[in-house]
Amino acid sequence: MQNMPLLTGVVCDTKYLKHETGNHPESAQRLTAIYTYLKTKGVHKSIKKIKPYPAPLDVIQYIHTQSYIDSVKSISTCGGGMLDLDTVVSPETYDTALLAAGGMLAAVDAVINGTVKNAFCLIRPPGHHALPERGMGFCIFNNIAIAARYIQKKYSLQRIAIVDWDVHHGNGTQFAFYSDPSVYYFSTHQFPHYPGTGNSGETGSNEGIGFTMNVPLLPGADIQAFEDAFEKHFIPAIKKFNPDFILISSGFDAHADDPLAQLYLQTEDYYLLTKLLISCAHDICNGRIVSTLEGGYNLDALKRSAHAHLSALMEA
Numbered sequence: 550m551q552n553m554p555l556l557t558g559v560v561c562d563t564k565y566l567k568h569e570t571g572n573h574p575e576s577a578q579r580l581t582a583i584y585t586y587l588k589t590k591g592v593h594k595s596i597k598k599i600k601p602y603p604a605p606l607d608v609i610q611y612i613h614t615q616s617y618i619d620s621v622k623s624i625s626t627c628g629g630g631m632l633d634l635d636t637v638v639s640p641e642t643y644d645t646a647l648l649a650a651g652g653m654l655a656a657v658d659a660v661i662n663g664t665v666k667n668a669f670c671l672i673r674p675p676g677h678h679a680l681p682e683r684g685m686g687f688c689i690f691n692n693i694a695i696a697a698r699y700i701q702k703k704y705s706l707q708r709i710a711i712v713d714w715d716v717h718h719g720n721g722t723q724f725a726f727y728s729d730p731s732v733y734y735f736s737t738h739q740f741p742h743y744p745g746t747g748n749s750g751e752t753g754s755n756e757g758i759g760f761t762m763n764v765p766l767l768p769g770a771d772i773q774a775f776e777d778a779f780e781k782h783f784i785p786a787i788k789k790f791n792p793d794f795i796l797i798s799s800g801f802d803a804h805a806d807d808p809l810a811q812l813y814l815q816t817e818d819y820y821l822l823t824k825l826l827i828s829c830a831h832d833i834c835n836g837r838i839v840s841t842l843e844g845g846y847n848l849d850a851l852k853r854s855a856h857a858h859l860s861a862l863m864e865a
């Protein structure tokens with residue numbers, strides 16, 4: 550029997566709709582829009598669906614304190630509440646957030662075990678703002694930071710690059726690895742903007758100096774600015790760092806149509822940026838990429854951009 554070429558894995562599950570946020574930009578409709586659109590595009594026939602599992606508590610603890618984990622659980626159990634002015638916890642949020650982190654773990658497992666070539670996690674709640682003791686900015690558990698530590702601890706792959714092109718700075722992810730030279734965090738984001746961190750002088754601390762790279766962008770920046778950031782700064786640094794795995798915090802809120810920010814990426818630009826990282830991953834880490842959904846709040850732009858990103862991953 551001939552070996553079939555490996556497909557791209559996609560983590561999707563209607564259980565992710567159960568994190569209910571009410572009238573809120575980070576709504577369940579975001580995933581419904583993407584799932585439906587990918588189906589109309591026929592994508593489900595040429596990807597491998599990955600089933601998520603709830604992340605074990607000891608793995609969540611790689612990044613978060615037990616007291617914070619307990620507090621999310623208790624707010625969920627007691628019917629819900631708010632972690633900050635815009636971060637909603639509903640009765641199903643705790644379980645959904647464990648499944649979000651676990652979705653990334655399942656994707657990492659599938660890539661490392663060789664059942665898929667790369668993977669895209671269509672999960673929520675998002676994660677890159679979440680801090681060890683505090684959720685914020687729509688984020689409960691820091692899915693991508695948890696996944697990075699999981700790769701190191703379970704699979705003994707030591708160097709991880711995280712590329713975050715969400716329009717907001719991933720303060721939680723940066724914080725998790727700020728003094729750690731084994732995880733290199735790269736971010737493009739609108740600046741100044743929420744959450745206020747991410748200026749170019751933030752490059753790490755102690756042993757981690759030189760392993761955080763921020764390219765803040767002014768409102769109005771378009772693909773030219775992103776290409777400059779990637780080609781002149783990120784990709785040469787990634788090549789030098791020589792990671793074993795590349796993770797992407799793939800928010801789609803730098804799209805021109807997004808209501809929460811003022812950058813000007815077009816749908817097809819996500820295809821182009823993905824291609825740049827794929828080529829880099831191909832050269833240095835056997836193409837090992839797991840990407841995860843962060844922001845993106847115009848449903849039409851979101852579903853089309855997610856499709857563009859996935860299309861590039863499928864061509865890898």
Ligand SMILES: [Zn+2]
Pocket residue numbers: 715716717800802843844845
């Ligand atoms: Zn965002």
